[in-house]
Amino acid sequence: MTTHHSDVTVGPEGYKRIVRSIRDTFPSPTNSAAADSRFSRVMAYALSEYEKLKTHRTFLGERKPLDYAGARKSRVNKEMGDMRGTIRETARYLEGQFTWSHPDVHRLHGSSTSVSIIGQLYGSLVDPNTVWDDLSHKAAEAEVRVSAMCAALVGYDPEKALGLFTFGGTGTTLYGIKLGAERAQPGLFTEGMRQPLRVFGSDVAHYAKLSASAWLGLGSQAAISVPTGDDNAMDVAALEKALRQSIEKGERIAAIVVTMGSTDAFGVDDIEAVHALRQRLVKEYRLDYMPYLHADAVIGWAYSVFNDYEFDANPLGIPAEALHSLKLLRERMRHLPLADSLGIDFHKSGYTPYASSLFLASDAQLLNPVRRDKVAMPYLFQFGEYDPGIYTLECSRSGGPVLAALSNLMLLGKDGFRGLLSHCVQMSHLLRQKARDLPWLTVLNEDNHGAVVVIRVYPDGVDADAAYRAEKSNAGQRAALLEHNEFNKAVYLSTREAAESGESPVFVQTSRYRSTSYGEPIVGIKFFTLSVFTDPGSIDNALAALVEARKKVRTATAKA
Numbered sequence: 325m326t327t328h329h330s331d332v333t334v335g336p337e338g339y340k341r342i343v344r345s346i347r348d349t350f351p352s353p354t355n356s357a358a359a360d361s362r363f364s365r366v367m368a369y370a371l372s373e374y375e376k377l378k379t380h381r382t383f384l385g386e387r388k389p390l391d392y393a394g395a396r397k398s399r400v401n402k403e404m405g406d407m408r409g410t411i412r413e414t415a416r417y418l419e420g421q422f423t424w425s426h427p428d429v430h431r432l433h434g435s436s437t438s439v440s441i442i443g444q445l446y447g448s449l450v451d452p453n454t455v456w457d458d459l460s461h462k463a464a465e466a467e468v469r470v471s472a473m474c475a476a477l478v479g480y481d482p483e484k485a486l487g488l489f490t491f492g493g494t495g496t497t498l499y500g501i502k503l504g505a506e507r508a509q510p511g512l513f514t515e516g517m518r519q520p521l522r523v524f525g526s527d528v529a530h531y532a533k534l535s536a537s538a539w540l541g542l543g544s545q546a547a548i549s550v551p552t553g554d555d556n557a558m559d560v561a562a563l564e565k566a567l568r569q570s571i572e573k574g575e576r577i578a579a580i581v582v583t584m585g586s587t588d589a590f591g592v593d594d595i596e597a598v599h600a601l602r603q604r605l606v607k608e609y610r611l612d613y614m615p616y617l618h619a620d621a622v623i624g625w626a627y628s629v630f631n632d633y634e635f636d637a638n639p640l641g642i643p644a645e646a647l648h649s650l651k652l653l654r655e656r657m658r659h660l661p662l663a664d665s666l667g668i669d670f671h672k673s674g675y676t677p678y679a680s681s682l683f684l685a686s687d688a689q690l691l692n693p694v695r696r697d698k699v700a701m702p703y704l705f706q707f708g709e710y711d712p713g714i715y716t717l718e719c720s721r722s723g724g725p726v727l728a729a730l731s732n733l734m735l736l737g738k739d740g741f742r743g744l745l746s747h748c749v750q751m752s753h754l755l756r757q758k759a760r761d762l763p764w765l766t767v768l769n770e771d772n773h774g775a776v777v778v779i780r781v782y783p784d785g786v787d788a789d790a791a792y793r794a795e796k797s798n799a800g801q802r803a804a805l806l807e808h809n810e811f812n813k814a815v816y817l818s819t820r821e822a823a824e825s826g827e828s829p830v831f832v833q834t835s836r837y838r839s840t841s842y843g844e845p846i847v848g849i850k851f852f853t854l855s856v857f858t859d860p861g862s863i864d865n866a867l868a869a870l871v872e873a874r875k876k877v878r879t880a881t882a883k884a
Contacts, residue, residue: 447724
């Protein structure tokens with residue numbers, strides 16, 4: 325398999341020699357025992373290089389300083405390389421990458437099942453483009469199948485719903501806001517914006533609403549942030565006030581974006597109340613359109629598997645603490661079908677590789693305002709039954725994410741997802757329980773019920789719970805808040821430095837878990853547990869790492 329190409333181009337017709345040589349670097353397009361065996365060996369070698377990098381540590385290989393200056397000096401060689409050498413060189417770029425499924429990595433990504441990785445691999449092998457079924461064939465059918473499965477799961481009518489995979493969670497929010505803007509101002513797609521349009525979402529929502537508003541030309545200032553309560557859910561009374569002010573100024577509402585599982589705290593908006601508010605305001609103000617309601621459910625969608633779970637019988641024997649949280653989550657998630665559309669990230673709580681995001685519209689007719697005339701695309705859509713490229717932003721959409729998502733939906737089923745999510749929520753409960761025994765630590769998102777715990781640490785002699793209660797609402801505590809913000813940053817930085825060895829757990833800092841009543845950011849340390857390999861020992865390791873980091877910060881402060 326190791327072929328050197330230094331003499332390939334020598335002499336006349338050198339390009340023909342290149343072509344003959346390079347054919348062996350492609351998988352054979354037809355059945356060939358020799359070529360297929362060669363490709364299998366290439367794949368086996370690539371996997372062996374990956375396996376060499378695995379240890380007990382939280383990352384692959386060695387974690388060394390990144391050399392961006394050296395990278396900028398790289399140039400394309402004149403001569404061809406050989407396959408094994410290329411694979412070895414490529415594998416070097418896996419080094420230092422945290423292993424998301426490691427039990428001591430507490431980040432918002434649960435790694436990927438083997439079948440979803442194979443789904444992505446199949447997508448790379450066959451390379452379908454789901455812009456059109458002529459370029460994707462059965463992969464187009466798979467996208468329809470995944471969309472129908474997810475529609476039924478969340479409560480949409482699978483016969484009416486339409487789904488399309490896009491470039492990430494931000495893409496799903498962008499699609500939702502775009503369709504809402506078209507509803508608020510008919511003709512926007514062809515004529516451009518003629519009047520101010522506004523987007524409403526919670527102040528702890530993902531910044532996707534800002535990005536989408538800016539990229540769509542509404543302007544990032546069009547995105548209005550609505551205050552949230554201690555449960556990190558949008559204050560519906562505050563939303564009503566903001567909507568009324570906007571309507572009375574003559575502005576039109578492009579979209580109301582409800583967050584069904586916020587990134588930091590897993591806050592879940594009351595979509596039922598927001599939907600009722602929308603209906604009431606339309607009637608009261610006699611609006612000539614229905615403001616669009618999009619659910620950013622990229623994290624929380626998976627909890628829909630509990631919509632029909634028998635909580636009283638509890639056939640899976642889910643522990644009481646997790647069962648209680650899951651039941652409360654179900655009360656909000658079961659109202660997802662009230663949204664006009666929603667976003668799903670399979671690469672978060674769906675356990676597939678990045679990026680596998682599904683925009684799901686409750687009714688295919690919602691996309692009519694963004695359908696383009698086929699005349700504008702003379703090289704596509706002359707035949708076939710599936711032509712989403714007529715209404716998608718993208719022309720090129722890989723079938724890999726579709727097959728990865730479908731693989732997991734088939735493999736896990738409802739009970740598989742129920743087991744995974746129950747495990748993760750139970751681990752978060754264990755962390756909360758152990759945290760209550762530490763007087764210098766307080767849990768910030770006590771009123772939330774997902775698989776994430778946000779904590780805040782304090783120096784010796786400070787009652788963490790009492791200090792946090794005072795800091796978040798009393799402007800007289802601003803100095804203490806800012807001092808303790810710096811303390812939390814220092815403790816997190818210490819854990820980060822320890823994690824560089826691969827022997828210590830990996831967390832994430834949030835620079836603004838939420839704001840105080842007087843506008844200052846609250847810094848916290850976040851544990852998002854999505855790994856199936858996390859166990860009680862992992863929780864003990866996490867707390868031990870905090871103890872050690874806090875000790876180092878305390879010692880450094882004393883020396884200073």
